[in-house]
Amino acid sequence: MTESASASVATPPAKSSFWEALIDIFFSPASVFRRWQFRSAWPPMLFVAIATGVIVALTFNTIEPVFDAEIARQTAQQAKASGQTVTPEAIALGQKIGIAVAKYGISIATLISMFIVGSAAYLVGLLFKSKQTYQAALVVAGWAYMPRLLGILANAIQGLAMDVTQMKSVQALSLGPARFFDPETTNPLLFQVLGRLDLMIVWETVLLAVGLYVTGKVSKSNAALFGVAIWFVGGLWVFRQGYLAM
Numbered sequence: 001m002t003e004s005a006s007a008s009v010a011t012p013p014a015k016s017s018f019w020e021a022l023i024d025i026f027f028s029p030a031s032v033f034r035r036w037q038f039r040s041a042w043p044p045m046l047f048v049a050i051a052t053g054v055i056v057a058l059t060f061n062t063i064e065p066v067f068d069a070e071i072a073r074q075t076a077q078q079a080k081a082s083g084q085t086v087t088p089e090a091i092a093l094g095q096k097i098g099i100a101v102a103k104y105g106i107s108i109a110t111l112i113s114m115f116i117v118g119s120a121a122y123l124v125g126l127l128f129k130s131k132q133t134y135q136a137a138l139v140v141a142g143w144a145y146m147p148r149l150l151g152i153l154a155n156a157i158q159g160l161a162m163d164v165t166q167m168k169s170v171q172a173l174s175l176g177p178a179r180f181f182d183p184e185t186t187n188p189l190l191f192q193v194l195g196r197l198d199l200m201i202v203w204e205t206v207l208l209a210v211g212l213y214v215t216g217k218v219s220k221s222n223a224a225l226f227g228v229a230i231w232f233v234g235g236l237w238v239f240r241q242g243y244l245a246m
Contacts, residue, residue, distance in 0.1 A: 062159030
């Protein structure tokens with residue numbers, strides 16, 4: 001009788017240290033979400049935000065010419081779409097502001113982005129019968145951002161190993177199909193779709209889906225459908241920009 005009663009009581013997931021989870025998120029993400037779903041989202045979120053800021057501050061000079069080219073291209077595209085004439089002064093101002101934000105505001109921007117992704121994942125998850133709490137959605141978002149740190153490091157390595165002065169877009173550094181396309185001759189909407197197929201974005205999306213499967217108690221098929229939906233929702237803004245630039 002005692003053994004039967006004991007067996008019927010669900011055993012809470014064993015807690016692990018943050019550093020153990022930091023390793024496990026790349027190899028056993030489901031176990032991380034299972035252990036952390038009732039814990040605070042601040043440790044993974046703050047780690048990602050701070051680590052992003054530090055890495056960018058130390059390595060930004062290796063890829064700065066790519067950002068200059070990206071901002072100049074986007075400024076010209078926006079001017080063309082609005083029928084305005086872009087001046088060298090406007091491009092220079094845009095580059096100055098964009099680079100300042102990239103270098104000094106990236107930690108805050110990343111933190112805000114994680115809250116947006118977590119909120120979107122929570123709301124989209126409801127469409128797939130998720131029982132995930134909002135707090136768990138933020139936890140999943142924080143841990144799902146970890147691959148992006150690898151992406152930032154990959155960008156820095158490419159900046160050191162390649163001639164970035166010849167690159168026309170930051171997508172030339174991406175680990176996806178967009179790096180092989182010329183942003184000036186490729187259909188703008190197609191170019192943005194290809195950009196969303198970057199390895200780190202896809203990896204993050206998979207982690208969000210695994211997180212919903214574990215913390216939202218949904219079926220694997222619903223988790224997969226959620227992954228497709230959240231990938232699309234995450235790209236709505238850039239898809240819109242690409243469409244307007246056509």
